[in-house]
Amino acid sequence: MEAAVQAPRKSFIREWVMTVDHKKIGIMYGVTSLFFFLLAGLFALLVRTDLLVPSGLFSPQTYNEFFTMHATIMIFAVIIPLLTGAFGNYLVPLMIGARDMAFPRMNALSYWLYLASGVVLLFSMFFGMPDAGWTSYPPYSIQSQGPGIDLWVTAIHIAGLSSILGAINFVVTIHKMRAPGMTYNRMPLFVWSILVTAYMQIFGTPALAGAVTTLLADRHFGTVFYDATAGGDPMLYQHLFWFYSHPAVYIMILPGFGIISELLPVFSRKPIFGYHAIAYSSVAIGFLGFFVWAHHMFVAGMSMSAGIPFMISSLIIAVPTSVKIFNWLATMWRGAVDYTVPMMYASLGFIGSFIIGGFSGVIVAEVPLDMHLHDTYFIVAHIHYVLFGGSVMTIMAGLHYWFPKVTGRMFNTKLGHISFWFYFIGTQVTFFPMHLVGLAGMPRRYQSYLPEFQFWNDVSTIGSYILGVGTLIIIFNLFYSAKYGKKVGNNPWGARTLEWTISSPPPEHNFTELPVVTENPYQPYSPQEVEEVATA
Amino acid sequence: MVDAASWLPTELTPMSHSLDVLFDVALGVVTFFFVLVEVLLVTFLIRYRRTKTNQTGVNVHGNNRLEVIWTLIPAAILVCMGVYCVKVVYALQTPPAKPEVIKVTGHMWFWEFQYPNGLTTKNDLRVPAGENVLFEIHSADVIHGFYIPAVRIQQDALPGRQTEFWMNADTDKVGQVFDVPCDQFCGSGHPIMDAKMTVMSPADYEHWEQTQLQKQKQNSGQ
Numbered sequence: 001m002e003a004a005v006q007a008p009r010k011s012f013i014r015e016w017v018m019t020v021d022h023k024k025i026g027i028m029y030g031v032t033s034l035f036f037f038l039l040a041g042l043f044a045l046l047v048r049t050d051l052l053v054p055s056g057l058f059s060p061q062t063y064n065e066f067f068t069m070h071a072t073i074m075i076f077a078v079i080i081p082l083l084t085g086a087f088g089n090y091l092v093p094l095m096i097g098a099r100d101m102a103f104p105r106m107n108a109l110s111y112w113l114y115l116a117s118g119v120v121l122l123f124s125m126f127f128g129m130p131d132a133g134w135t136s137y138p139p140y141s142i143q144s145q146g147p148g149i150d151l152w153v154t155a156i157h158i159a160g161l162s163s164i165l166g167a168i169n170f171v172v173t174i175h176k177m178r179a180p181g182m183t184y185n186r187m188p189l190f191v192w193s194i195l196v197t198a199y200m201q202i203f204g205t206p207a208l209a210g211a212v213t214t215l216l217a218d219r220h221f222g223t224v225f226y227d228a229t230a231g232g233d234p235m236l237y238q239h240l241f242w243f244y245s246h247p248a249v250y251i252m253i254l255p256g257f258g259i260i261s262e263l264l265p266v267f268s269r270k271p272i273f274g275y276h277a278i279a280y281s282s283v284a285i286g287f288l289g290f291f292v293w294a295h296h297m298f299v300a301g302m303s304m305s306a307g308i309p310f311m312i313s314s315l316i317i318a319v320p321t322s323v324k325i326f327n328w329l330a331t332m333w334r335g336a337v338d339y340t341v342p343m344m345y346a347s348l349g350f351i352g353s354f355i356i357g358g359f360s361g362v363i364v365a366e367v368p369l370d371m372h373l374h375d376t377y378f379i380v381a382h383i384h385y386v387l388f389g390g391s392v393m394t395i396m397a398g399l400h401y402w403f404p405k406v407t408g409r410m411f412n413t414k415l416g417h418i419s420f421w422f423y424f425i426g427t428q429v430t431f432f433p434m435h436l437v438g439l440a441g442m443p444r445r446y447q448s449y450l451p452e453f454q455f456w457n458d459v460s461t462i463g464s465y466i467l468g469v470g471t472l473i474i475i476f477n478l479f480y481s482a483k484y485g486k487k488v489g490n491n492p493w494g495a496r497t498l499e500w501t502i503s504s505p506p507p508e509h510n511f512t513e514l515p516v517v518t519e520n521p522y523q524p525y526s527p528q529e530v531e532e533v534a535t536a
Numbered sequence: 537m538v539d540a541a542s543w544l545p546t547e548l549t550p551m552s553h554s555l556d557v558l559f560d561v562a563l564g565v566v567t568f569f570f571v572l573v574e575v576l577l578v579t580f581l582i583r584y585r586r587t588k589t590n591q592t593g594v595n596v597h598g599n600n601r602l603e604v605i606w607t608l609i610p611a612a613i614l615v616c617m618g619v620y621c622v623k624v625v626y627a628l629q630t631p632p633a634k635p636e637v638i639k640v641t642g643h644m645w646f647w648e649f650q651y652p653n654g655l656t657t658k659n660d661l662r663v664p665a666g667e668n669v670l671f672e673i674h675s676a677d678v679i680h681g682f683y684i685p686a687v688r689i690q691q692d693a694l695p696g697r698q699t700e701f702w703m704n705a706d707t708d709k710v711g712q713v714f715d716v717p718c719d720q721f722c723g724s725g726h727p728i729m730d731a732k733m734t735v736m737s738p739a740d741y742e743h744w745e746q747t748q749l750q751k752q753k754q755n756s757g758q
């Protein structure tokens with residue numbers, strides 16, 4: 001990434017390591033999590049490669065470590081830090097017209113904690129990797145040998161602390177540091193989504209900390225929280241774990257929803273349709289997100305009818321999500337849609353894929369159907385359509401969209417389109433067949449499988465290679481263009497949020513004069529403006 | 537080359553049939569909305585693409601009536617699906633009269649079955665067709681998942697807690713063998729923890745249970 005334009009030039013240590021500037025911290029979050037994205041992707045490709053043949057290519061233990069590392073890194077070191085740490089940090093102060101986050105030093109601390117947690121996970125590759133899945137259910141995780149689970153617990157603790165500090169910073173910044181005139185109902189929708197996400201992190205993360213702390217105590221300090229023979233109960237862990245980890249699913253998608261809500265109006269040259277509906281549905285999702293956790297546990301030992309309230313809440317949460325989908329579609333209706341790379345990721349890439357995950361979610365939310373589909377590949381298909389077809393697509397949309405703001409340069413458009421098609425096709429080829437083997441009854445987390453499942457597993461594996469190539473193209477394009485891309489003006493897309501009113505990259509304290517806001521950023525486009533964008 | 541399995545497996549019980557009907561209904565509903573959204577998405581992308589003559593979108597900020605419609609219609613459909621599901625849940629949960637109780641215990645990494653006469657088997661599950669069978673599920677070590685895809689039901693096997701479900705195999709499935717995989721992650725033997733379930737006629741089942749028990753007693757007596 002290119003350094004800021006100000007003179008005099010600072011040393012690398014002063015410029016990056018000691019920085020408390022939200023933009024630099026955001027960039028560091030971004031670069032670090034893209035590194036972890038490559039690593040987690042590599043683990044995913046190893047998992048898929050194992051499954052090329054029914055007997056599996058690696059040993060079961062190795063395979064278990066690979067899928068555990070893949071999921072743990074993707075969730076805690078890629079998607080959450082990219083969406084909140086990178087996009088949130090870089091954009092929130094710019095979008096609300098602030099000069100920085102409320103607590104810049106704490107902001108730097110959350111980055112360094114995040115990095116430390118990632119390093120602990122890296123360490124486990126040399127000292128023994130965790131092998132109990134990203135959920136790490138006891139009693140298996142208590143019996144698991146070696147330091148893998150302990151390192152995993154340590155990484156989760158540090159990442160959780162980083163997450164909470166970051167979330168407190170967002171909440172205070174958004175409530176207290178908005179520019180004059182930036183009322184809540186004029187805030188960009190991305191800021192709304194980060195606000196809700198931050199509250200979810202603050203309320204949810206302590207439950208996860210409780211779950212993994214008790215796990216560690218059971219492993220080493222002789223406690224019996226999860227030892228059934230001594231009166232403990234393994235289900236307690238699952239309740240604690242999912243009380244965080246289901247909201248975490250929304251933590252991983254709400255900021256992405258925010259990104260989509262910023263992009264669609266800009267590339268359709270039309271005001272967002274239903275600003276309030278989109279903003280308030282985020283709040284509804286954030287609230288309801290805390291009442292659905294036990295839908296992960298329909299077959300875990302609850303009586304079937306005890307699942308009914310969680311089935312109802314899980315069905316209800318589909319409503320605010322579908323409200324968003326319809327509003328996004330209506331934003332494109334009678335717009336002037338420009339097929340830019342970020343728009344392709346946002347429209348076909350995100351909406352086109354994410355809804356499949358949404359709809360399979362409605363199916364597995366139903367207690368009777370979950371009796372069959374739980375812990376099969378159908379669930380694996382569902383989570384990947386939500387997290388890859390959903391979150392990762394929004395991340396790619398956002399990376400390409402704000403790239404010219406962060407670097408002052410444009411990525412290579414042709415490569416960008418090629419990478420999009422690799423991603424779009426790769427996503428469907430990899431994840432759609434998982435529905436089919438899941439319906440047929442193939443359980444998840446299987447290093448080997450029955451021969452009748454081979455065909456669709458091989459299709460999935462080919463798809464994953466397509467995604468791997470796509471990822472390399474994206475990373476190359478972004479890093480190469482950051483240095484050698486064509487220089488562009490301050491507002492190449494003709495966007496309305498405040499970050500586009502200042503230079504690219506923005507100056508150190510963002511605004512020399514605080515902007516005064518008189519309306520929300522989603523206003524109609526006049527012909528003169530269109531002219532200005534075209535000549536800029 | 538074995539045929540590629542890519543849809544629901546055989547329906548073994550009347551209950552698995554009614555679960556598949558529910559699945560088809562749910563799939564029909566979501567497919568309708570899936571097609572609707574994809575068609576609108578692609579249509580809008582093509583119909584309203586930016587051209588020389590279409591440089592800006594119209595000035596519309598929203599429409600409250602539409603918001604109400606696309607909130608209430610999905611909500612109403614989901615309520616109907618929820619009510620339908622609740623009925624099925626109670627049918628699934630209500631234990632049948634006078635069932636044949638088979639005790640299931642998960643071990644790392646095999647399934648142990650104990651029949652009413654005391655017979656125990658390893659990875660060999662036999663059920664009488666046309667009779668109610670109740671599984672009482674436990675674990676001897678870590679959490680396992682007792683799953684019969686042909687029955688469309690699973691319950692986790694936990695240490696220190698009993699879970700259960702029941703089934704009633706169709707009589708026309710006598711002689712067929714079904715997979716009983718473990719589907720809750722339990723370590724390196726997880727994928728090979730696969731029992732086989734054979735459906736027998738009640739008379740054959742009775743006979744098998746008795747003779748196996750005799751054999752077991754003779755073996756342990758030696």
